[in-house]
Amino acid sequence: MIFVFLALALGGMVKGATGAGAPVVAIPVLAAAYDVRFAVTLMVVPNLMTNLVQIWRYRADRLPDRFTLAFALAGGVGVGLGSLALVALSPDVLAITVAVAVVIYILVRFLHPGWALAFPIARRLAAPAGLTAGILQGATGISAPVAITFLNAMRLARPQFIVTISVFFAVMAAIQVPVLARLGLMTGEMFLYGLLALVPLAGAMPLGNALARFMSARTFDRIVLLLLAATAAKLVIDVLL
Template sequence: MDVTEILLAGLGLFLGGVLKGATGAGAPMIGVPVLAMLFNVPTAVALFAIPNLLTNVTQGWQFRAHLGRMGLATSFALWGALGALVGSVLLAVAPATLLMAGVGAVVLSYIVFRLMRPDWQLGPNAESRLTAPAGLIGGVLQGASGMSGPVSITYLNALRLERPRFMATISIFFCTMALMQIPALALLGILTPKLALWGILAVGPLLLGMPVGNWLASQISKAMFDKLILVLLTVIAAKLLFDGLTA
């Protein structure tokens, strides 16, 4: 990596930290696409795996008292871990151009859903029926693209969990997936010792961005912050789709 790539990667990680600090989740939704534009999807996913684990261990510990019933968190996390294993294998075998276009499509689908159904809410019996498929699909997305947010965050938001319980549940989900994903990526030859070292260093920009996100969330409305993030994600997703489809 040259100096320009390092600076741009740091900026992407910092912006991901800003988003996580403001909302409690979603750092890969910015960080992974930026890294994928600079390098490729497997490198981006491998680079983000270790920071994703470490930041969510911290967040999960902070909100551990708010888990409530463990059934949702446990089931969601275990199905997510299984999906992450499947997704990691897909990451190793799928063509690079398909992965890049796929990441762009995932981000755009998330944006379209957010715009069309901002207040979507699941019924009272949805948790028992949908936790397993939502966790599995989110895990596959995490393993193959580094981003489960379009499914995992949307699903938990639709359950209308209180913010502290949401933070605790999503942290356990991300941590469990990462504990499956990291050794799988290493065994598949995607997460090399060099990338693991870069991943540890990448925790720095994320942690620097999180307090900024907390501050921004207190200065502007949530609606305005969401719009700014969606604009940024649209630009990134369009670039990834263009690169993937024209390569």
């Protein structure tokens, strides 16, 4: 329980600093202590609440609504499909495919540091990227390899990045609650556990946000890339183990 508490607090710090990453830190520990279904279900309520807070805090920096809604609503459809996969299918092939794609993206960024995804192209890719990320979120509890890769490729400023990814995560979490309840995973007891998990996670977010004030745009970009590398490594390790 101590390790779970520390993992949730560390996840809160990362989320406060970057706008994402709490499940990347917390879910591996929760899955090791319990199982993947427990970990994914437990993180839904904290994800919903913390992302609603970040949406409000960074609301003035949001991108055009048409882009954000296409990305987020497609993610909502995907998370419903992925939740079915959580119950019925093995996500190993999907996980490895996504991990390889993330590694290729990171290599491209280091080999061509000036490359960025133009907004007109990103607008056309918003729905497919959101759908793919949503499926991964529903099946594994972690959509960062797709969602963060897509937004990081646009080279958004930190406030724009945070509000966009927060809308995406909040919509998916809102859909996951009734879907997982219908599947018998989100019980009243699990909902209560989620509220309890919110305490260390949300409590550590202000510390991460305070630390982020000292980060340059370059440092923020590098931290996000490291976060992506960690998620890719986690996906591969989960499959191999």
